Amino acid sequence: MSDVLDMRAVGIHLGRGKGRREVLRDVTLRIAPGETLGLIGSSGSGKTTAGRIALGLLRPDSGTATVCGTPYRRSRREHAGKVQAVLQSPQWSFNPRRRLGDSIIEPLGVVDRGLDRMARKERCAALLVQVGLLPVHAERYPHELSGGQRQRAAIARALITEPEFVVFDEAVSALDVAVQQKVLRLIRKLQDTHGFGALFISHDLAAVRVASDRIAVMLAGEIVEQGAPGEVLDHPEHAYTRRLIETL
Numbered sequence: 001m002s003d004v005l006d007m008r009a010v011g012i013h014l015g016r017g018k019g020r021r022e023v024l025r026d027v028t029l030r031i032a033p034g035e036t037l038g039l040i041g042s043s044g045s046g047k048t049t050a051g052r053i054a055l056g057l058l059r060p061d062s063g064t065a066t067v068c069g070t071p072y073r074r075s076r077r078e079h080a081g082k083v084q085a086v087l088q089s090p091q092w093s094f095n096p097r098r099r100l101g102d103s104i105i106e107p108l109g110v111v112d113r114g115l116d117r118m119a120r121k122e123r124c125a126a127l128l129v130q131v132g133l134l135p136v137h138a139e140r141y142p143h144e145l146s147g148g149q150r151q152r153a154a155i156a157r158a159l160i161t162e163p164e165f166v167v168f169d170e171a172v173s174a175l176d177v178a179v180q181q182k183v184l185r186l187i188r189k190l191q192d193t194h195g196f197g198a199l200f201i202s203h204d205l206a207a208v209r210v211a212s213d214r215i216a217v218m219l220a221g222e223i224v225e226q227g228a229p230g231e232v233l234d235h236p237e238h239a240y241t242r243r244l245i246e247t248l
């Protein structure tokens with residue numbers, strides 16, 4: 001099976017006019033099926049930009065981004081449902097006027113037209129249970145849930161299409177430590193069941209250590225170190241990684 005993410009020598013400039021600058025340079029990242037790559041680095045180092053390229057939301061100026069064996073072309077349709085994202089602050093990503101169940105089944109609209117409304121509802125209920133919520137939560141509105149519950153609902157929405165690749169960008173950073181640990185354990189458990197590969201972006205080293213099989217360290221738009229969590233976090237080679245570990 002091909003890698004869920006195969007990013008080679010990716011470079012990108014962002015901004016307009018005098019504000020235009022190089023944000024990523026020669027970034028090479030690979031994620032195997034079922035594997036989680038943690039991406040750490042200080043604020044502004046380019047983590048979210050790398051994630052947006054992995055999601056096909058930004059096009060690199062140089063290099064290639066191949067996801068689930070297919071490079072991104074003009075339309076993201078080929079990747080619909082195969083690639084999903086869980087982002088920070090799901091209170092912003094859920095429509096406040098829609099019941100959660102409707103938001104959760106929404107991604108199915110683009111991939112599984114054959115599935116009728118009842119089957120969708122059933123899949124939603126099953127997934128709500130898997131993420132530790134209840135089927136009745138489908139009837140609730142986003143503001144009626146706690147932050148941790150909303151984050152679980154966001155994970156349910158990402159998994160409803162049974163994706164091969166999920167990008168988590170600061171997905172647990174807004175939660176307090178106890179809830180964070182629960183959600184991280186949940187992500188690991190769901191990965192065992194669903195087998196998706198993941199890019200786990202976070203400035204929280206404890207979270208990255210729990211979530212990741214491998215870790216990549218980003219400094220000013222470049223990857224400076226990659227390896228097993230124990231190697232990178234406990235025996236960093238690069239002086240920047242050592243400083244990052246001290247400051248984060």
Ligand SMILES: Nc1ncnc2c1ncn2[C@@H]1O[C@H](COP(=O)(O)OP(=O)(O)OP(=O)(O)O)[C@@H](O)[C@H]1O
Nearest residue numbers: 014015023041042043044045046047048049050203
């Ligand atoms: N659309 C844009 N136009 C101009 N500059 C941008 C744009 N998006 C990001 N940047 C710049 O690119 C750099 C990397 O931003 P990015 O959001 O990828 O960092 P990050 O590592 O995710 O940071 P954080 O940890 O704060 O989320 C920053 O200097 C940012 O200002």
Ligand SMILES: [Mg+2]
Nearest residue numbers: 047048049169
């Ligand atoms: Mg970011």
